[in-house]
Amino acid sequence: MSFTIRAIVIYSHTGAQRIVPFRSHGLNIITGKSKTGKSAIIDIVDYCLSRGSFNVAEGAIRKKVAWFGLHIAKGSDEVFIARDNPGPGASTGSKVYFQRGNVDVYPTLETISKNTTESSLKEFVTRFTGIAENEHRPLTGTRRPLEANISHALWLCFQKQNTIASQDQLFHRMNEQFLPQDLKDTLPYFLGAVDESHFLLMGELDELQRRLKLLEATESKQLQTIEVTRSRVTRVLNEGKKVGLVGQDYQAVDDTVFRYLATIAEFPMDEAELISDFGETIQRLRGEQSTLQNRLNDLNQDVRAARSFLSDQTDFSREATEQRARLKSIELFKSEVSSPYQCPFCESELRTPIPKVDEVRQSLHEVSEQLEGVYRDSPHIQRHITELEAKILRASDDLRLVQRELQKSVMENEAAKARQDQMLARGKFLGRLSEFLESVSPQADDDGVGSQIAELRELIAGIKSRINNDDTESRLETILSFISEKMTEYSKNLDLEHSGSSLRLDLKKLTVVANTVDGPIPLNRMGSGENWVGYHVLSHLALHWWLRMKERPVPAFLIFDQPTQAYYPPDSTEGGLDQIEKDADRTAVQALFKLMATACTEIKADFQLIVLDHAHLKDEWFESAIVAEWRGNEALVPYDWPENTA
Template sequence: MNFGIDKIRLWSKRGEIRDIDFKRGHINILTGGSSRGKTSLLHIIDYCMLSSEHKLPHDVINDNVAWYGLQFYINDKTLTIARQSPTAQQVSNLFYFSPIGKIPESPNANATSEDIKVILQSEFGLDSSVVLYGGRGLKDGTQMSFRYFMLMNTISENTITNSDVYFDNQQKDRYRVALPQVLDLSLGIDSLENISARERRNDLQRQIDKLEKKKSLSTGKGLFESEARKIAATAAEYGLIEKIPKTVDIAFLKEIVASSPSPEASGQDAKRYADAKAKMFQINRKMRKLREFSDEHKQYKATLKNTLDSLKPMETLIGQSDQLLQTEIFDELINGLHADLKALKKATATNLPVDTQVANMLRELEKEKKENQELIDALPKKTKSFETIIEHAKFIGRIEAKLESYHEVVSDDPESFNGKISELQSAIQDIGVIDVVETRQNINRQIDDLAQSLLTEADFVMDNYATWHPAFSFKHNVLQLRKPHSSLVENVGSSSNHMFMHLILFLALHEAAAVNESRFVPNFLFIDQPSRPYYGEEKVKDESHLKSSDAARVSQAFVLLDNFVSRMKSKHHTDFQMIILEHVPTEVFAGLKNVHILPEFREDNALIPATWKSRNTTQ
């Protein structure tokens, strides 16, 4: 995809203008000292390209800038997007847009982000049918955004020397989940048509799975009955019912729902109804607990009665004790047995004080329940819930949902499921979906071959790894090095090696996209200070260009980039633009034919002119 930046414009809060101009089809290099605003150029591009958040520093930059503008070319068009400066961490929703690339003297809002997004989505060849597979932080079926493809266009300061992360924004779930599909489309592994066919097939399979579940439910009513008993148990805990019947069927669940109206009254009526309803739940719980106690007590007495029956021969023995041979402990034994038997008879009596007490408590609760029900019946009732019975309303909703799902199951003829499932399976067979596994393997080898050629160009800077073989991992989205004639993958050391590995991978990916005629990858790359491992943040004093020096290694990196731009023009007939931020001396780029050096950001020259800052501080 033909893409690049022509101009970045800043409008000050006093109406002044600051332009940074770039050259198409060239490596645009902006050098300068630290804290001059160079890195903010990447943040400005991202912000103008509809970012939902921003990294623009407030001190100096946002404090002075009213609007940020971006003039860029895409395919055969030149467009301009300007966006009002953010407030604190809140991005602005005010946009200026020109479909012919016009940059105004003073921008005014004339478009929404959605308007601009539709245009950019179209330029990237994306529509609502292009969706992403779900994952953490990304809902299944989310529309593919053009912004995801710009993962291929930046190597920021946070990643350029990172051995484990090669792509920006991987700390954000949605970008990390989207990256595999972005690579598939960008490299020609997959196509929009194939993704659409796969989505139709997956949708049909989801319908089949739903029917299979209904079919299983329709032939397995035991599952419903088991769940219904669990609902009844919870209803008893809530006090909606006094006890769980032996058979819990649909009619019983419907009765729970029917007997649990919710009120819609105002003032004292609403409060009285809610209080009465809550009290009814308490009464039902108390009655259930008492009945449980009564049942357990009856079982206890039955157990004691069995024990008493087993000791009846001992009662006969006690009655004939005067005829038995007695020892010195005979009286003590007989007296003890007699006392135990007497206690058992008392404990198993038909009516005990505790039985009477429980019966009285139940009668009182029945009376209280009746009075409370009469109060509830006398109050106005409509459909609404109150805070005092929110849990009650939620539970009733669960019962109704279960009844609805069971109704759907039993209302269909189980035999009809087989016919519907067969029709859907036949429709799946008619959808041609290409398996991209083999294609991905072939593209993987292509990337490795391209990376090998680039590694050969950068032979001396990679020390002992010049003869090793690059191996791109689609699983981990990183470039690795494999020892010749071995399966050993090396953990490459030194930040300078990591920097070159990043450059090699991105150049290989872009060339693979060009070879496979991808329409999704912008021919553009923004790199933040590739010399970072050698020179840090400031300009060096020693400008020696010996082959073993750091300067020579940095020069080789730019030779690699320069050769790539030339190759894209001559071999693939396409322009490729780069914007590179640097600190190194401009002599490092001497002799490179595709390099365009911007005015250095030094002394008074910075992203925010000194005059803007001085005026701002004097206001």
């Protein structure tokens, strides 16, 4: 049993959610006009299932979406995966969010954050799909062994718009270098021609062959004839001195050095010291230090401001006192002066008028009041400065205390790391020392080596007889014959060229072949886009019929993008059959969707067929399969979502 898609969830930069739900079994149709985001569904699913690159086309989706989410389930086991949108022009994101368990409510944008890595996500999804440990080993030595993973499985689950109508490419991404060979190598495992027991036997064979090689080396005295030079022993001793396991004054004078090294090899390793907070204390103290430094800076600025204000008041007081002294001369004025042009002292006539006595007295009164205010405020300001200076002293003491604690924590942290580094170095040395001693020490007992070799060779021969490549090829041919029969059966529902002929899946060339009386005809020699689309559809339906019947470790969904693209005019906005000009084309579209619906009822649950298309048939079975329709103001990404301005 593998997983299906429960929903796709996308998040705007403001936290709004767009949820596209799916039924866990049967036909799921998303219909709508062009440029509404249908074709992005495959890229979003592929990206959330751990693909390294992000391939959604440039446009509104890259500008308006913050995160992409995918809700998948295998029975009652549910998983929610989210990945960040790298934005316009970028090739991949850096954040992966993962949540396992019942997903009743999707997490909000505020709660989504990176909690795993892309490589960890790929490993999890591979195992969640049901892909066990496996390894394809080429018969020739020109290629490295290949282990099937979720990336290989998804090539069987996607049919993008440019693939489903291709005459040269039957499977997803097979136009990329090296990938066709990888699919050929992993398909026998996915189809079930080799199972998990095959790989267990391969692992057992590896272990037996390793032991055989070691015994054969022992028998031929290869281990005993290794020449140990003084320089090699010296290098080992010098390594031991560096890590403190060999005394600095020890010198190798005879063969007793091997017994000495054997004793060193038994040195007990202490458990690694755990640094409980991994630098959290240092980070906290640095934060406190920064806070206190900012506090001291603020207090010093306050003191400077208060002193500046006090200085300004002192200057004002000095000037005001002098002005009041000058105005005091009012007491020398005559009490009655009839004209502003008459001198108040000698009563002579003046060319320039002088202020009235009342005005001078008023000025004197105002200056006196201002001086009294200054005298009242000065003690308060002095007291405020004293309080600020006391706070500065306390903050300085706190800062010195935090700096001492910080220095102590840094030193302790460095010391703990040094101890860990030393323990790691000792562990590596002891491992190399054990290997060295095994290679140079004579075998204690050579009796029975010959019989052990004979026994191992017999076991190896038995396992090799069970791992028979001819049997694997025979099983693969049998599986392909069943799939081919189903393809031929499906073809009778479509009016295609060579429909009804014996069809087969050619894994060597990764294409569909029709066996006719005139010879085999591959897909690239079949004419018209209608034929190409039809053979893509029936081939993948037959493939998933087998995968689900045998519960193979491939995701239990299949996504077709625009299977009716060859029939609708490019400028049509609705998906009704009346927009197709030819009667034969209308019949072909009806038959294509009917085949999909019928196949879904035949394929074992849970199987999910998701079709992204322009069409909207008026049949009840078609409309009941629609999960979303994007026309008018509806689209995958709502038109009113804002673009990212960051």
